[in-house]
Amino acid sequence: MSGIRDEVMESSSSPAPSGESPWLNVVLVHPEIPPNTGAVGRTCVALGAKLWLVRPLGFRTDAKTLRRAGLDYWQHLDWEILSGLDELESRLDLDRAWKLTTKGSRAPTEVSFSRGDVLLFGSESRGLPDRILARGEDRRLRIPTSGKVRSLNLSCSVAIAGYEAARQLGIRFEG
16 A cells, blocks of 8 residues: 555654644544544544553554554554553643543533644553543533434544534634
8 A cells, every 4th residue: 555664654754744733632542443543634634633642552553553544544544653641641732632531521622622632542441541530620512412322433532522613613624
């Protein structure tokens, strides 16, 4: 596939094309399912957001795995892999983090997003670690559902919260 390097992509970073700070940071803490991460990556490319992946990951980031997950646009993605929660806390301002969780009480439509905000999402099976949830209960968000499901798919949740942030901030997309 075009654009996917054959070497292992463990270098863990891709510089922002413009050299500017991203308008939105999407963080997946311990993601487990490659196709979900692939769909989130596609959404981040569409939004112009930066994707941060926090180890441990439930998959490898080599070219074969990326191809299998359908990530043929990965070369357009601004992304980094962080070694764990300590590095996450040292690299991003988690006081600006909105934590998407089933333990949240407000919807993304009920808060005010700012440029440079962080959207934090946990693993598909366990959600966000207590260590992260304990920081700022008022920054917990929940995407409302009919009640017949506990939560939405990870990639759907990223899209809902990301596009709500874009709507609020007046971010316009060409095409």
